[in-house]
Structure formats: C-alpha cells, structure tokens
Amino acid sequence: MKRKALALTLSIALCACGEPLELNPPPPPADKLECAKLPSPPAVEPLEAFQASNGALVYPKSQVDARDAAIARWIVELRGAWFDCSSRVEWMRDYYD
Numbered sequence: 001m002k003r004k005a006l007a008l009t010l011s012i013a014l015c016a017c018g019e020p021l022e023l024n025p026p027p028p029p030a031d032k033l034e035c036a037k038l039p040s041p042p043a044v045e046p047l048e049a050f051q052a053s054n055g056a057l058v059y060p061k062s063q064v065d066a067r068d069a070a071i072a073r074w075i076v077e078l079r080g081a082w083f084d085c086s087s088r089v090e091w092m093r094d095y096y097d
Contacts, residue, residue, distance in 0.1 A: 028095055035085035038076035042070040 044067050050059040 025096065026090060032088055032091055032095075035088055036081045039074055040080050042074045044070055 047059045047063050047067065049059050052058045
C-alpha cells in the first residue's frame, strides 16, 4: 500500500511539472575517445658524402636508400595514425548528430 501511495504521489508531482525532459545520448564507448599514438620519428644518421673525381659531393646510394626507407615507413605509420584519429572524430560527429 505504501508503494502505491508513493508511486501515485511521484506521478502527480511529475505530471505537475509540465515540462518535457530532454534526454541526451549516452556517452560514447571509451575506445572511441582516444586516437592512436603518433609514431616516433626514425633515428637516421647524417649521410656521409665523398668527393667525386670531378669535385662534386656524392652520397652513397645504399645510405640514401636505407635512410629513405626508414623515413617512408615513418610517413606511412604517421598517415595511419592520422587516419585513425580522423575516423574517430568523424564517428563522434555522426554519433552526436
């Protein structure tokens, strides 16, 4: 009996407000709130040039290729991290729209 009286009292009190309640969406999943970590830049050594017979400074192709490969891998990882963050931001935009 007490429960019925309490429920009746609460329903009357809520009806008396007359203002609709505005509900927001629940918070997004926690895994959508963090972006992938940025990769650290590669530790590349300075190129060692040697002087050719005509006096021009020349860099050995093997050193240049190794250095370019490390930098290219880093750029690909950096782009992947950017895409991950961009897609999460877009997901959040769609979630709240």
